[in-house]
Amino acid sequence: MNSKQVVLISGSSTGFGRLFTETLARAGRTVFATMRDPGGRNAKNASEIRALAEKESLPIHVLEMDVTDDASVERAAEAAIAKAGRIDVAINNAGYYLTGLEEAVTTEQARRLMDTNFLGPVRVNRAVLPHMRRQRSGVLLHISSAAGRLVLPSVGFYCASKFALEALAESYSYELAGQGIESVIVEPGQYATAIFGATVTAADEARTATYGAAKEFPAKVSGALSSTAGNAQEVADAVLRIVETPAGEKQLRYFVSPANFGVNEINALTKEIQGQALEGFGLAADTKFVKGKAAGAA
């Protein structure tokens, strides 16, 4: 399709973000691979990406962006615009996993998680949307999770952050359709990335200790997730297919997973019910809601 499409990705140092960077750049996109502290904690990751770009002559530019910092996000978006003149796709990928019994998660831990997983995309979208709306085109792509549709014990706060992200992304899809901008949600199942090594654990151990058998939930869930994790390149390949899908033909949700948890069924059902609600509120035409465009795998 468009060989000059410009893509901005959050959290490109490792995992999905790193694979999106490589996969999309190899497919001819100009990629702004953003990360926290590319001169310090991520210096090795940044230099590996730059070395790959050099070796394969790929149009990748590494930029600093901490999604919890308004000014940092605005600087990164402005730097991308100054260099490339446009942003066609913003991939909200930065995020982390928090595990533990909900009562043992402190309010500060909850605040930090939401600041990254939910408010991070809020900041990125607010920074790129004025440019996309000027272009009258663009894609906001949100890396949610199967945990954005299903709930397991000891994952409640992570689920809450992804459910919140899904609500925002879905509302954006209705509000922006009339301006030629698509908002898309990708829901990966469990994949082998750095996420399990970077997991934050509920801090209030004294409360966890009083939970009897339920205190084993976090270990059971994390063990099951990491032992059945798939190859993360599958998600990068799915994202490339989504980016390649012509404007107006993308689905709202794509479930990509090594295992079927019934998320496609949830997506199909909520799509039908959302359609009824939008029609009931007299909003179906304004939001360009398309009944036949079923949610499904990428």
Ligand SMILES: NC(=O)c1ccc[n+]([C@@H]2O[C@H](COP(=O)([O-])OP(=O)(O)OC[C@H]3O[C@@H](n4cnc5c(N)ncnc54)[C@H](OP(=O)(O)O)[C@@H]3O)[C@@H](O)[C@H]2O)c1
């Ligand atoms: N792997 C899975 O099974 C899975 C499944 C469903 C959804 N997801 C989602 O996929 C996304 C990527 O995760 P991953 O699996 O690829 O894990 P990962 O390898 O740990 O990558 C997470 C990325 O987010 C970045 N990040 C964290 N906080 C940030 C901040 N404040 N500002 C900018 N970047 C920040 C990390 O950067 P640093 O290097 O600076 O920490 C890292 O680049 C996350 O949103 C995650 O919730 C993952």
